[in-house]
Amino acid sequence: MSHSDDALLSVQGLEVTFKKGRHGVQAVSGVSFDVFEGETLGLVGESGCGKTTTGRSIMQLVTPTGGRVVFDGQELTGLRRKDLRRARTGMQMVFQDPISSLNPRRKVFDIVAEPLDIWGTQTGAQRTSTVRTMLDAVGLDPDAVSDRYARECSGGQCQRVSIARSLVMRPKLLICDEIVSALDVSVQAQILNLLEDLKAQYNLTVVFIAHDLAVVKNVSDRVAVMYLGRLCEVAPADDLYSSPAHPYTADLLSAALDASPISTRERIVLTGEPPSAIDPPSGCRFRTRCPSAQRACAEGAPALIEIAPRHSVACHFPLTRSGEGTRSST
Amino acid sequence: MARYLLRRFLTLLGILFAISVGAFLLVHLLPGDPTVTILGPNDTAHNRAVLMAQLGLNQPLWHQYLTWMSNVLQGNLGQSFVTHQSVSSALSHAFPIDLELIIMSQVIALVIAIPLALASARRPNGHLDRASTTASFALLALPPFILVVLLVLIFSVHFHVFPGPSSYVPLSQNVVSNLHSLALPAIVLALGSVVIYFRVLRADLIATLQEEFITVARSKGLSDRYIMWRHALRPSSISLLASAGLNISSLVAGAFVVEFLLAIPGLGFELVNSIQQVDYLMVQGIALFVAVVVVVLNFILDFLFSVIDPRIARD
Amino acid sequence: MTQGGIEVDLDVERFPVAGFGAAPLLVVDDLHTTFTTPRGPLRAVDGVSFSLGHNETLGIVGESGSGKTVLSRSIMSLLPRADVEQTGSVVFDGREMVGAPAKELRALWGAKIAMVFQDPMAALNPVVRIGRQITESLRLHLDLDRREATAQALSLLGQVGIASPEIRIRSYPHQLSGGMRQRVMIAIALACSPRLLLADEPTTGLDVTVQAQILDLLVEMQAERNMAVILVTHDLGVVATRADRIAVMYAGRIVEIAATERIFGDTAMPYTRALLESTPRISNASHTRLAAIDGRPPDLSVPITGCAFSERCPSATERCGIEAPPLTSARDDPTHLFACWNPLPGALRVRSASKGASS
Numbered sequence A: 001m002s003h004s005d006d007a008l009l010s011v012q013g014l015e016v017t018f019k020k021g022r023h024g025v026q027a028v029s030g031v032s033f034d035v036f037e038g039e040t041l042g043l044v045g046e047s048g049c050g051k052t053t054t055g056r057s058i059m060q061l062v063t064p065t066g067g068r069v070v071f072d073g074q075e076l077t078g079l080r081r082k083d084l085r086r087a088r089t090g091m092q093m094v095f096q097d098p099i100s101s102l103n104p105r106r107k108v109f110d111i112v113a114e115p116l117d118i119w120g121t122q123t124g125a126q127r128t129s130t131v132r133t134m135l136d137a138v139g140l141d142p143d144a145v146s147d148r149y150a151r152e153c154s155g156g157q158c159q160r161v162s163i164a165r166s167l168v169m170r171p172k173l174l175i176c177d178e179i180v181s182a183l184d185v186s187v188q189a190q191i192l193n194l195l196e197d198l199k200a201q202y203n204l205t206v207v208f209i210a211h212d213l214a215v216v217k218n219v220s221d222r223v224a225v226m227y228l229g230r231l232c233e234v235a236p237a238d239d240l241y242s243s244p245a246h247p248y249t250a251d252l253l254s255a256a257l258d259a260s261p262i263s264t265r266e267r268i269v270l271t272g273e274p275p276s277a278i279d280p281p282s283g284c285r286f287r288t289r290c291p292s293a294q295r296a297c298a299e300g301a302p303a304l305i306e307i308a309p310r311h312s313v314a315c316h317f318p319l320t321r322s323g324e325g326t327r328s329s330t
Numbered sequence B: 001m002a003r004y005l006l007r008r009f010l011t012l013l014g015i016l017f018a019i020s021v022g023a024f025l026l027v028h029l030l031p032g033d034p035t036v037t038i039l040g041p042n043d044t045a046h047n048r049a050v051l052m053a054q055l056g057l058n059q060p061l062w063h064q065y066l067t068w069m070s071n072v073l074q075g076n077l078g079q080s081f082v083t084h085q086s087v088s089s090a091l092s093h094a095f096p097i098d099l100e101l102i103i104m105s106q107v108i109a110l111v112i113a114i115p116l117a118l119a120s121a122r123r124p125n126g127h128l129d130r131a132s133t134t135a136s137f138a139l140l141a142l143p144p145f146i147l148v149v150l151l152v153l154i155f156s157v158h159f160h161v162f163p164g165p166s167s168y169v170p171l172s173q174n175v176v177s178n179l180h181s182l183a184l185p186a187i188v189l190a191l192g193s194v195v196i197y198f199r200v201l202r203a204d205l206i207a208t209l210q211e212e213f214i215t216v217a218r219s220k221g222l223s224d225r226y227i228m229w230r231h232a233l234r235p236s237s238i239s240l241l242a243s244a245g246l247n248i249s250s251l252v253a254g255a256f257v258v259e260f261l262l263a264i265p266g267l268g269f270e271l272v273n274s275i276q277q278v279d280y281l282m283v284q285g286i287a288l289f290v291a292v293v294v295v296v297l298n299f300i301l302d303f304l305f306s307v308i309d310p311r312i313a314r315d
Numbered sequence C: 001m002t003q004g005g006i007e008v009d010l011d012v013e014r015f016p017v018a019g020f021g022a023a024p025l026l027v028v029d030d031l032h033t034t035f036t037t038p039r040g041p042l043r044a045v046d047g048v049s050f051s052l053g054h055n056e057t058l059g060i061v062g063e064s065g066s067g068k069t070v071l072s073r074s075i076m077s078l079l080p081r082a083d084v085e086q087t088g089s090v091v092f093d094g095r096e097m098v099g100a101p102a103k104e105l106r107a108l109w110g111a112k113i114a115m116v117f118q119d120p121m122a123a124l125n126p127v128v129r130i131g132r133q134i135t136e137s138l139r140l141h142l143d144l145d146r147r148e149a150t151a152q153a154l155s156l157l158g159q160v161g162i163a164s165p166e167i168r169i170r171s172y173p174h175q176l177s178g179g180m181r182q183r184v185m186i187a188i189a190l191a192c193s194p195r196l197l198l199a200d201e202p203t204t205g206l207d208v209t210v211q212a213q214i215l216d217l218l219v220e221m222q223a224e225r226n227m228a229v230i231l232v233t234h235d236l237g238v239v240a241t242r243a244d245r246i247a248v249m250y251a252g253r254i255v256e257i258a259a260t261e262r263i264f265g266d267t268a269m270p271y272t273r274a275l276l277e278s279t280p281r282i283s284n285a286s287h288t289r290l291a292a293i294d295g296r297p298p299d300l301s302v303p304i305t306g307c308a309f310s311e312r313c314p315s316a317t318e319r320c321g322i323e324a325p326p327l328t329s330a331r332d333d334p335t336h337l338f339a340c341w342n343p344l345p346g347a348l349r350v351r352s353a354s355k356g357a358s359s
């Protein structure tokens, strides 16, 4: 994928290898995508496919072993600590476990104010008013929660606090890693709606990592599907869900459970689990579970190519719209 | 697993080296003329010369260490200048007694502590639990030297159930009398360990019984007794093992005290005698030996961790 | 509907079993489970009644803390007896479970009633090999010897889709993946061919693909073995295509119970509809606004007056805050029960609403 100049975030050929004993785990290998200003890019895939690692290496919380991350025109890879810290204020990450990602012994107000204190950008009355505005924006009553400890908050409230903290520095980019996975449906809906509102209000660009396909579709403009450290398919959300071109995307969609008793979808349930990232299959990594796999798939890894406007797929034999139309229609 | 053990083994070698250096320096860095320190000011010149040669005192320190070490590795710990007995033969006579005493005490301790902890943990704050917790507090307040006096007074002097002091019978002579003669000291030592093992195991068991897999075991219809022994005990034994490791040193110390008080010719008895007679080489030999045994025991316990919990040895 | 030949005194109106013939396998009547907590009694299950046919799959859905887990454990009488008070009745296969002697219960547990637990990592004993965890109930209930039990365990592992069972039977839980662990859990539960399987969130926390595999496995095993299943979940998607009936729980009570199509199509309870509408769906376009329910479920240690949902309910009226609505049946379908003073107008409105959302 070519790098566009108007992308707020551009990830190019990202590689992350973890050492694990004698082996190396290729958590991310050759992932490239752009995220444009004001858009939400969803990142889906099975657990262990490298979603979190991708998110963390965008933040440079994990040092990529290869590739480039360009944020707001600045290359982050190889930046010195001090410059990196400054660049990182423009992007923030919110994590899955709402309760353990907050210090239980600190008060909500101080948790939200922490980034301001670290940077010393705001003090006194200005600091107080920023924090209160932020708490209010995430749907918490500043008077009621400011003096509470994080451990006294429910899961949903903790997640709101995390979001408030991530927004006080007014970042341009928000990386959300499974932020609703641990929450109940009703609270999940509250948080997803909140995210949409905040995005509009603060002109945020969002990378939304999750494994729940329905949730990802709900919040994303474009969706990227990952499998075993590689991108399979990137397309506008509605496109991707209505006409998946990658066999893996089609299978994921077919396995997804929809809260509706009438399902006309043809179900192709993937058997088994993804192979180990320590020793991934040659060629296309999906070939061991792919219903359309052929000889060529074992030989060369398919490149991510654009098959329709804004719709890219990494497969030697992508599904065609006409042939696979029934696969995902409900 | 093999890598894990290898790593632990290398650590063990390092510790053993440090211990040997310590024991070596114990004698060789004594202030003043070592022959005077060791033999006292009134010994003959001949003896001094023999000692000088034996210790190789005119050599550089590292050389002395190597010589000494190679002797030690060959089982030669020198000869006592007081009793003229070789140190290693003294050790080989005394050590089995300690070993037997400690094993006996630990068997007694576990046989009491495990069932008691299992029964108490089933009903925390129940009658049995309260009684045994209170009793364990009381025992905690009694150090071995008081306990031994107490038990001797009660069981030897008053009830004549066990023999009194100075009545040790070697194992080779009569097995039953031997066990009988060691029973009281073993019980004294066991009581100290029981308190620790009971409390540690009980706490862990109570935590384990909250685990979901216990509910699962119950949902299979298994009996409470089976669940306690087969599902709860093993995952709760990690702290027990850890405390056994920490307990080794105080156990050895306790054994020495008890041996001395009851005149049982084990290492403790020998050690005290040697100290009284300023028998440096003997002291050095015993110190080195005991330290090595404690370290090796800890190494074995460490290995047992991975046997009890298969997750530990993961690479 | 007729329900002849049952020993238990049964009020047909209150225990309809949709289309499942004769006597129910399980009848739960006014079950209460109360925990004694420092803050006072906590009514985790507060008067639940329902019945279950021999081959039926009942889905129980509800938010976290609504009492699903406590209910499923209460049905089995599996809760520890200290600090828990259980009243009401649970009749399984003609036998009363509430207050039954432990020995009688143990004979049923694992043999006739089995449970699949939510988190398989926590549910499997970390220091016991998979094999023993399966064989122990076989040896206990079916009186098999070690060899027979092992052979049976191998075949069970194969049936639940574990590759190379001979190797896996000697593994410890941490050596398996999450999906494999849940398969093992299912093999354990199915070992003695129980009549009733209680599955408490059996797929929560698993990947979509694995989730589908596990649910399909459960359905397949149910068909093969002729057993009743209670499938507890917070995800309507899990039960939508797999349950015959669905019970919706809120604050320790069943607030609506009906055949699956009716729950989705003719929703009567405002809470059920709120739950449905706050669930994101793949069939909806991206950026579809979710109808989130404001607020949180009530604190169960504070006595609730009126309808427990009244503070969050868009249809609430004055009466809702004062008087608790009883579980009553729909006029056109006696098996559709709901507890609401102002039920939704039913079929027409809800159908058109869901059509509107997807357009």
Ligand SMILES: Nc1ncnc2c1ncn2[C@@H]1O[C@H](COP(=O)(O)OP(=O)(O)OP(=O)(O)O)[C@@H](O)[C@H]1O
Pocket: C035, C036, C037, C042, C043, C044, C062, C063, C064, C065, C066, C067, C068, C069, C070, C071, C234, C300
């Ligand atoms: N042992 C206990 N002691 C006291 N209260 C308890 C206990 N177990 C559960 N509860 C309370 O009972 C209520 C119902 O809990 P339960 O676990 O059944 O909810 P659930 O519907 O299964 O939720 P989830 O979806 O989170 O699993 C909650 O308020 C919970 O806090």
Ligand SMILES: Nc1ncnc2c1ncn2[C@@H]1O[C@H](COP(=O)(O)OP(=O)(O)O)[C@@H](O)[C@H]1O
Pocket: A018, A019, A020, A025, A026, A027, A045, A046, A047, A048, A049, A050, A051, A052, A053, A054, A277
């Ligand atoms: N710190 C780490 N050390 C070693 N391996 C890791 C580490 N973090 C992640 N991995 C491995 O990298 C792969 C991708 O992990 P992750 O990015 O967390 O996946 P996801 O978020 O998609 O579930 C997995 O195989 C995981 O085991």
Ligand code: SF4
Pocket: A246, A247, A248, A284, A285, A286, A287, A288, A290, A291, A292, A293, A294, A297, A302, A314, A315, A316, A317, A318
């Ligand atoms: S490249 Fe081949 S194996 Fe890979 S997804 Fe496409 S068809 Fe399947």
Ligand code: SF4
Pocket: C269, C270, C271, C307, C308, C309, C310, C311, C313, C314, C315, C316, C317, C320, C325, C339, C340, C341, C342, C343
């Ligand atoms: S009884 Fe009232 S508050 Fe309760 S669900 Fe019905 S309308 Fe809402």
Ligand SMILES: [Mg+2]
Pocket: A048, A051, A052, A053, A178
């Ligand atoms: Mg992750």
Ligand SMILES: [Mg+2]
Pocket: C068, C069, C070, C200, C201
């Ligand atoms: Mg639960």
